[in-house]
Amino acid sequence: MSEGRGTSRLWTRREFLATSAGVGAGLVLLGGCGGGAGGGAGSGSGQLTFQTWASTSGEQKGFRGLVQRFEKENPDASIKLEIVPGEQQYTKLDTRLAAGEGPDLARMQYQAIGRYSSQGALVDLSEYLDGDEASAFTPAFWQAVQYEDTPYALPHHTDTFAVFYNTGMFDKLGIEVPKSLDQSWTWDEFIQVAEQIKGEGVAKYPFAMNWQTAGAAYRWMSFLHQHGGQLLNNDLSGPMIDDSAGIETIAWNQSWFQNDLVPPSTSIKSTELIESLFANETIAMMLQGDWLIPYLVDSMKADWGVTYMIQDVEMASDMGGNAVGVTRDSENPELAAEFVKFIASEEQMAQFCVDAQFIPVRKSLVKQGLDYSMRPKEMTVFVEQSETVPETMAAEQTIPKFNEINQVLADELELAFKEGQSPEKTAKNIASETKEILG
Amino acid sequence: MTLRQPENPATKDGGAPSGVRGWWNRNQRLLIPYIFIAPNVVVFAVFMFLPILLAFYISLNEWTLIGFPTFVGLSNYLDMLEDSEFWRAFYNTGVYTVGTVPTSIALGLAVAVGLNRKLPGRTLLRSIFFVPVIISLVAVALIAAWIFNDNYGIINAALSAVGIGDVPWLSSARWAMTSLIIATLWIRLGFNMVIYLAALQSIPTELYDAARVDGASGWRRFRHITWPLLGPTTFLLVIINIIYSLHVFDLIYVMTGGGPGFSTTVLVQYIYQMAFTEGQMGYASAIGVVLYLLLLIITVFQWRVTRQSENV
Numbered sequence: 001m002s003e004g005r006g007t008s009r010l011w012t013r014r015e016f017l018a019t020s021a022g023v024g025a026g027l028v029l030l031g032g033c034g035g036g037a038g039g040g041a042g043s044g045s046g047q048l049t050f051q052t053w054a055s056t057s058g059e060q061k062g063f064r065g066l067v068q069r070f071e072k073e074n075p076d077a078s079i080k081l082e083i084v085p086g087e088q089q090y091t092k093l094d095t096r097l098a099a100g101e102g103p104d105l106a107r108m109q110y111q112a113i114g115r116y117s118s119q120g121a122l123v124d125l126s127e128y129l130d131g132d133e134a135s136a137f138t139p140a141f142w143q144a145v146q147y148e149d150t151p152y153a154l155p156h157h158t159d160t161f162a163v164f165y166n167t168g169m170f171d172k173l174g175i176e177v178p179k180s181l182d183q184s185w186t187w188d189e190f191i192q193v194a195e196q197i198k199g200e201g202v203a204k205y206p207f208a209m210n211w212q213t214a215g216a217a218y219r220w221m222s223f224l225h226q227h228g229g230q231l232l233n234n235d236l237s238g239p240m241i242d243d244s245a246g247i248e249t250i251a252w253n254q255s256w257f258q259n260d261l262v263p264p265s266t267s268i269k270s271t272e273l274i275e276s277l278f279a280n281e282t283i284a285m286m287l288q289g290d291w292l293i294p295y296l297v298d299s300m301k302a303d304w305g306v307t308y309m310i311q312d313v314e315m316a317s318d319m320g321g322n323a324v325g326v327t328r329d330s331e332n333p334e335l336a337a338e339f340v341k342f343i344a345s346e347e348q349m350a351q352f353c354v355d356a357q358f359i360p361v362r363k364s365l366v367k368q369g370l371d372y373s374m375r376p377k378e379m380t381v382f383v384e385q386s387e388t389v390p391e392t393m394a395a396e397q398t399i400p401k402f403n404e405i406n407q408v409l410a411d412e413l414e415l416a417f418k419e420g421q422s423p424e425k426t427a428k429n430i431a432s433e434t435k436e437i438l439g
Numbered sequence: 440m441t442l443r444q445p446e447n448p449a450t451k452d453g454g455a456p457s458g459v460r461g462w463w464n465r466n467q468r469l470l471i472p473y474i475f476i477a478p479n480v481v482v483f484a485v486f487m488f489l490p491i492l493l494a495f496y497i498s499l500n501e502w503t504l505i506g507f508p509t510f511v512g513l514s515n516y517l518d519m520l521e522d523s524e525f526w527r528a529f530y531n532t533g534v535y536t537v538g539t540v541p542t543s544i545a546l547g548l549a550v551a552v553g554l555n556r557k558l559p560g561r562t563l564l565r566s567i568f569f570v571p572v573i574i575s576l577v578a579v580a581l582i583a584a585w586i587f588n589d590n591y592g593i594i595n596a597a598l599s600a601v602g603i604g605d606v607p608w609l610s611s612a613r614w615a616m617t618s619l620i621i622a623t624l625w626i627r628l629g630f631n632m633v634i635y636l637a638a639l640q641s642i643p644t645e646l647y648d649a650a651r652v653d654g655a656s657g658w659r660r661f662r663h664i665t666w667p668l669l670g671p672t673t674f675l676l677v678i679i680n681i682i683y684s685l686h687v688f689d690l691i692y693v694m695t696g697g698g699p700g701f702s703t704t705v706l707v708q709y710i711y712q713m714a715f716t717e718g719q720m721g722y723a724s725a726i727g728v729v730l731y732l733l734l735l736i737i738t739v740f741q742w743r744v745t746r747q748s749e750n751v
Contacts (some may be wrong), residue, residue, distance in 0.1 A: 091715045094504045115718065119505040204590065213696045215716065265589045265610035269698025272588070272609075282590045404717050411524070411701075418612070418699040 046077035048336055051093060052107035052324075053086040056294050062356035066343050069351075073342075077335060079105075093327075097121050102329035104336040107156070107322050110144040111218055111397045111406070116325070117147035118400030123326040125151050128337035138387070140394040141361040145323050147400070154344040157358040158321030160386045161210075161222065163190075163310065164278060164296075165285045167303040169202045177307035181384050184308035184315070187226070187252065194261045197284045207285035208266040208274040209256075217268050217410035218402075221393055222309070224249045225316035231396045231405070231434075238438060242431035250416055250423035257417045267417045268410050278304070289320055290382040293357050293375050306378040308385060315388040319397060321358065359386045401437050408433045491731065498725035503718040515725035525726065527701045528709040531616070535705060536684035538620040539627065544676050546624060547631025552665070554632070555639045565636070569629040576626070580693035583622040584609065587694070612702035615695050619703060622690060627683070631676055638672040639665070674745045678738055685734060706730055 050067070054060040060083065067079045082103065084092055090112060096102045108116065116122050129151065134142055141155035163185070165177065175193055178184045185193065194206035211219040221231055229245030232238065240246070256262045263283065265272040278286045279300040287309070296304060309317045324343060326336040342348055346362055353360045354370055359382055366387065372379040396402075412429045415421040463470075498515055502508035519525050554565050571579065586593050587608035595605045608618045642665065650660045688707040691697065697704035697712075706726065714723035 094715065094718075098504045115503075116505065119503060121505045214712075263590055263610070264607055264699075267610070267699055269696050269700065270610065271584055271694065271696045272590075277590055280591055407712065407717055414698060414700055 046074070046332070046335060047080065048077070048104040048330075048332060048339060049080045049082055050105040050107075050324075050339070051082045051084060051089070051096075051103040052105075053089045054083050055086050056291065056356065058294050058356040059291075062352040062358075065355055066348060066352055069348065070339055070342050074338070077339075079339065097327065097329065100329055102327035104326060104330040104332060105324055105339060106327055107324050108153070109322050110141065110155075110319055110394070111402055113145060113153055113323060113325070114147060114398045114400040115403050116327075117152035121328055122152040123328060123330065123333050123337070125154065125326065125337055125340065128334065128341065136362055136364070138361045138363055138366060138389075140319060140389045140391045141321070141323075143391055144319070144394045144398045145325075146398075153323035153325030154340050155323045155361040156321070156344060157349065157353055157356075158319065158361050158386055158389070159289045159291050159358050160320055160382055160389065161219070161287055161289050161309050161318040162381050162385050163285055163307045164288050164292075165305055165307060166203070166278070166281060167305050169197065169281075169284045170305075172202060173197065173200055177305065181308050181315070181388075185310045187310060187312045190310045191261070194285070198261065203284040204282045205263045205277075206261050206283065207287065208262050208272075208277055208283050209253075209287040210274050210289065211268050212266065212270045212272055212274070214269050214407065214410035214414075217413060218397055218406050219318050220249075220253065220268075220409060220413055221397070222316045222318050223253060223312075225390050225393050226310065226312040226314055227252075228313040230392060232399075234392075236395060236399055239431035239434040241434070242427040246427045246430075247423045250413070250426050253413070254416050254420075254423060258420075264418075267414055269414045269418075289318065290359065290379065291320075291357060293378065297374055306375075306381045308381060309388070314390070316390050316393060317385045317388050319389045319394055321361070359383050361386075404437045405434050408437070494724045494727050494731075497721055498728050500721045502720040504714075504720055505718070508721070511721065515722045516729075518722065519725060519729065524701065524704070525709065528704050528706045531701070531703060532685060532687075532705045532707075534616060535620065535623075535687060536681060538616070539623045539684050540677060540680045542620070543624050543627035543680060544631050544673065546628050547676070548635050548669075548673075550628060551632045551635035551639055552661070555636060565632070568632050571626045572629040572633075574626075576689045577693055579622065579626060580690045583618075583625075583690075584694045587618045587622070609695055610699055612699055615699060615703045619691055619694060622694065623684075623687070626690075627680065631680070634672060634676055635669065638669050642668050670745070674741060678741055681737060682734060685730060 050063075052063060054063055063081055063083070067081050070079060071077060089107070093102065093106050093108075093116075102121070113122070133151070133154070137155050138158075141158060142151075145151050145153045145155055163177075165175075170177070173196060175196065197203055197206040209219075211217060224231065224241070224246060227245050227249045229243065229249055230240045231246075233240045257264065257267070263272070263277060266274055266277075274283065274286050275288060275292045275295055277283045278288070279296060281302055309315070324340050326333050326340060330336045343352065344362075346364060349360050349362055350365055350370055352358065353365075354372055357372065357374055357379070359379075360366060360370065366383060369380065369383065399405075408430055412421070412426045412433075416423060416426040497508065499510060499512055500508035501511050501515075550568055554561055554568075558564070585591075589595060589605060589607050589610050592608065594608065598604070598606060606614060608614050646664050647660055650664060655663070686707055687705055688711065691703055691705055692708055692711075695703045697708050707730075710723045710726050710730075713719045713726065
């Protein structure tokens with residue numbers, strides 16, 4: 001068997017190849033290991049990472065502006081803005097926290113705070129605050145960032161729902177919209193308008209509600225509260241949804257689907273984007289949030305307007321919006337808290353809300369109104385509407401296990417809307433599963 | 440020239456080499472193959488084997504990712520037996536698999552046989568069929584969602600133009616699964632076609648010539664030559680397609696979100712929902728383990744059946 005020539009060399013060719021293959025493998029592994037550790041720690045004393053999503057260009061502009069202005073005021077600080085797609089925000093945050101490499105700062109919906117604060121993932125901000133925050137913020141939103149009476153994030157902004165309508169179709173049918181908040185349509189009046197639209201056939205379907213996808217099922221709770229109902233009892237220890245108010249609300253929403261008032265594709269577990277249906281005039285009205293205004297300005301050819309959210313025995317509109325908190329993995333919580341206070345300050349909150357077309361959560365800003373560049377008349381409706389977010393609903397939606405209850409709402413309401421499950425059974429199922437979740 | 444023992448610098452006196460050098464000299468032929476496969480094995484162990492073991496372990500716990508795991512033994516598995524949503528997802532996954540696997544393989548075979556002969560534009564046609572395979576699944580799902588959209592999708596627009604009414608492609612429980620299967624077939628066809636094409640080209644043409652001389656028709660040639668010789672390929676494709684179908688997630692999540700109702704919720708989506716929406720990593724891992732065992736059983740069963748038929 002020939003070993004080749006040159007056997008008097010130190011290494012044969014085979015040995016050389018074998019050794020370098022092994023060394024190469026070792027280097028790849030080491031390189032892989034080394035890269036992972038770099039995520040969490042900053043390289044200097046003033047570096048922070050801020051993980052957020054920004055679904056519209058306005059939001060992106062808003063966040064970049066905040067970062068720039070903070071860095072200008074604090075030249076030794078630098079903030080790395082990490083923008084991820086909306087659906088990935090929590091998944092990414094969870095996995096980073098599990099690895100001990102959470103970002104310094106994270107944006108989250110009010111409904112998501114409870115899960116993180118109750119498991120110690122967010123830093124208690126009380127030692128960094130001045131103490132006058134409680135009275136400065138709109139009550140529902142200050143309530144929303146508390147866990148066991150301690151603030152774990154600061155409210156940043158909100159958005160809420162109102163009724164968008166196609167002005168051309170309304171003019172054609174001679175429909176007049178309510179001119180003030182207290183004159184907003186009642187449930188009956190709203191259905192009357194819908195039936196009129198359906199009867200005259202000006203649009204394929206009268207309206208649609210934005211509660212897609214399963215993660216947004218909690219938006220149904222606005223209707224529950226409008227009808228005087230509650231998801232949970234007053235001390236948040238057990239369900240209250242299976243009372244008559246709950247059952248009637250479910251029945252009312254179910255009737256939309258049974259009576260063809262909404263497109264069948266707009267139930268909860270759907271991927272339909274109702275703003276597209278509104279923009280291409282498939283529907284004449286939509287119950288939708290203010291953050292879609294930039295989309296409509298860009299994409300909708302027909303004229304549209306906004307009127308107040310519907311009411312029943314009470315007024316209630318969706319608690320949208322987000323807060324920003326400091327995660328437990330932050331190595332510089334003081335600086336991070338400074339940034340949170342900065343963005344929640346009056347001037348910065350005003351600027352961000354104007355950039356991103358959101359609603360402020362400071363009482364002073366709500367009172368004075370903001371100078372929106374896009375559709376200011378319509379934004380005034382939303383700002384007024386934001387004060388109708390019930391504090392009870394805010395408390396319900398911010399309990400630690402709300403995400404599990406939200407999934408139950410999605411599952412059961414979907415069955416009621418799409419498979420005709422009776423309202424009684426739906427309410428009973430939601431109540432019993434909620435009881436199990438709350439323990 | 441006579442062969443002689445290579446001189447070993449370590450032992451000038453020409454005796455048996457000792458120490459590490461000696462050990463290496465004696466065993467290098469045995470060890471070198473292992474060194475070459477070592478990188479691959481290590482990567483496989485770290486990124487596949489280890490997570491599978493971890494998943495087994497996590498399935499015996501309750502864990503929210505943010506907090507710490509608590510050991511609960513087999514209770515996740517017991518809960519699964521009583522979870523009607525799990526069984527619904529299981530059933531839907533089965534329906535989806537039965538709907539996509541035989542159809543996509545049959546279509547792939549048909550197209551492969553068709554494009555195996557000399558046709559003008561054959562290469563272009565083959566490329567057209569294969570392109571869906573390399574497009575991102577999410578992109579396909581988004582576009583499919585628009586095409587199948589009840590209200591403004593192209594399909595319904597075309598149906599209306601010829602007088603047939605709208606079909607509730609994505610908003611009715613009955614049609615949603617069908618739409619998903621159609622979208623899947625579009626993607627999988629190309630992959631199966633390419634594999635079959637490669638296999639078809641390895642069938643010796645003399646067999647066909649001989650059969651033709653004996654007077655066998657096209658169908659008989661297919662049934663008695665092509666089909667049996669494609670046996671191993673078919674087996675491979677059945678396994679691969681079943682694995683793909685049992686793993687489906689992106690396409691369904693983007694097209695229907697698991698709705699309407701529960702009609703298109705599949706196992707992997709249920710796992711995702713449990714793990715990340717509801718923060719129940721332990722339960723999600725348990726379902727993952729069940730899925731893994733299911734795949735294992737299917738693969739072993741297939742393998743046995745094929746081995747037996749080869750022995751006959």
